[in-house]
Amino acid sequence: MYDIIGYCEAETVSEATALLAQNPNLRLIAGGTDVLIKMHGGQIEAAELLSLRKIKSLAEIRKAEDGTVVIGAMATFTKVFNDPILREVIPILTEAAISMGGPQIRNIATIGGNVCNGATSADSASSLFALNAQLKLVSQQGERLVPIREFYLGPGQVALKPGEILTEIHISSDDYQxxxxxxxxxxxxxxxxxxxxxxxxxxxxxxxxxxxxxxxxxxxxxxxxxxxxxxxxxxxxxxxxxxxxxxxxxxxxxxxxxxxxxxxxxxxxxxxxxxxxxxxxxxxxxxxxxxxx
Known part of the structure; x- marks a missing residue:
């Protein structure tokens, strides 16, 4: 059973952070491949879900003017694997992406959800650690960049503050060129x-x-x-x-x-x-x- 007592969708990051500020009990859902399994197993009960799937800007992958590679948190593993920028400059991340699950899972599982799940077995994690990735976290109070090595606090525990959303993963050109x-x-x-x-x-x-x-x-x-x-x-x-x-x-x-x-x-x-x-x-x-x- 999926014990869902509320569900809403945001179309922008600002709308999502506003909804989180209004209702701290909301639980973010991206692809759902982790959250729904936990709900089915009874680890999450009486869930109020906030879906990020309509925020198209969070699925973008681009290279900034200074060479920083910016990966939107809602980019699926299929998108990560097929992205020409990543294939050219950071192929180890595409190798990690194709190793994750099967095609059906890769089509919906997101790299941001993979990181925020806090699992040591996350397929993207070891590569992001080796690449000195930084995570952009956004809330109503502003935004901050956190080194990924400071984000993992323990098994299933990450340094997301109440009301924060992981929006982007940044990899500096100094760390891949x-x-x-x-x-x-x-x-x-x-x-x-x-x-x-x-x-x-x-x-x-x-x-x-x-x-x-x-x-x-x-x-x-x-x-x-x-x-x-x-x-x-x-x-x-x-x-x-x-x-x-x-x-x-x-x-x-x-x-x-x-x-x-x-x-x-x-x-x-x-x-x-x-x-x-x-x-x-x-x-x-x-x-x-x-x-x-």
């Missing part, structure tokens, strides 16, 4: 499965050394995370098998893996070490470097 990347989703099935581990790696090279490496992990802890110790180690190091192997080992230190019905803690840590190396080797080639044997 000159970088090569790779996304790997490891799951028990080849399709339509929740990740056992998700790894996103981006790197920029200076000749035959690493100028910068960023590593985002999903399902390696209660929230998505970055492997900061491994990233610091990588800076200025030679691009070599030995360096990549050490980066993989250090990445495990940042993981907060636990045993679940999908995998044991030890197995997840093994996956972190192995998949970070695999992703980084491909990212090196995508950044213009030579393939490591």
């Amino acid at each position: 000159g970088f090569g990347g790779q996304y790997i989703k490891f799951a028990m099935r080849e399709a339509m499965d929740i990740a056992t581990l998700a790894v996103s790696v981006v790197c920029k090279l200076h000749g035959k050394t690493f100028e910068e490496v960023r590593i985002g992990l999903g399902v390696a802890g209660p929230t998505p995370l970055r492997c900061l110790e491994a990233e610091v180690y990588a800076s200025g190091k030679d691009v070599s098998e030995e360096t990549v192997a050490e980066i993989g080992k250090l990445a495990v230190n940042s993981a907060k893996a636990r045993t679940s019905w999908r995998a044991s803690k030890d197995y997840r840590e093994h996956l972190v070490e192995e998949l970070v190396q695999r992703a980084l080797k491909t990212a090196i080639v995508n950044a213009g470097g030579e393939q490591l044997v």
Whole structure:
């Protein structure tokens, strides 16, 4: 059963924030693939829903004059995957998008809803972490930009204040220009499965050394995370098998893996070490470097 006691739709962001200010009990619904499942399972009762599906501006993907890529929170995963801007400059995000669910789900699930659900297994999360994404949050009191690493507070918990709506995801040109990347989703099935581990790696090279490496992990802890110790180690190091192997080992230190019905803690840590190396080797080639044997 879907225990819906009220439903309204907004056609603009200002209308949506006004409705939220008037009724703090309203629960936002985008594609509905998360909210409706929770309602069906009894996790949400007596729901008053505010739909954002008619706010067309929130589905846009564009590049700003300063090169910042702006992704509307209501952009579906199908739109993210097919967008020519993202395919050209941030392909790891399109790789993450196509890994999410099946075609029917991708046609309605939104990237904003995926982020706001607060799940460590969110298919977009590890890539957005590696890309230093910032989230534009809007309310009647104004707007603010929040780094995505500060947005996830715990399992299913995010830093949305009462009355706020996630409207856009911003990725600065400094965080994607000159970088090569790779996304790997490891799951028990080849399709339509929740990740056992998700790894996103981006790197920029200076000749035959690493100028910068960023590593985002999903399902390696209660929230998505970055492997900061491994990233610091990588800076200025030679691009070599030995360096990549050490980066993989250090990445495990940042993981907060636990045993679940999908995998044991030890197995997840093994996956972190192995998949970070695999992703980084491909990212090196995508950044213009030579393939490591």
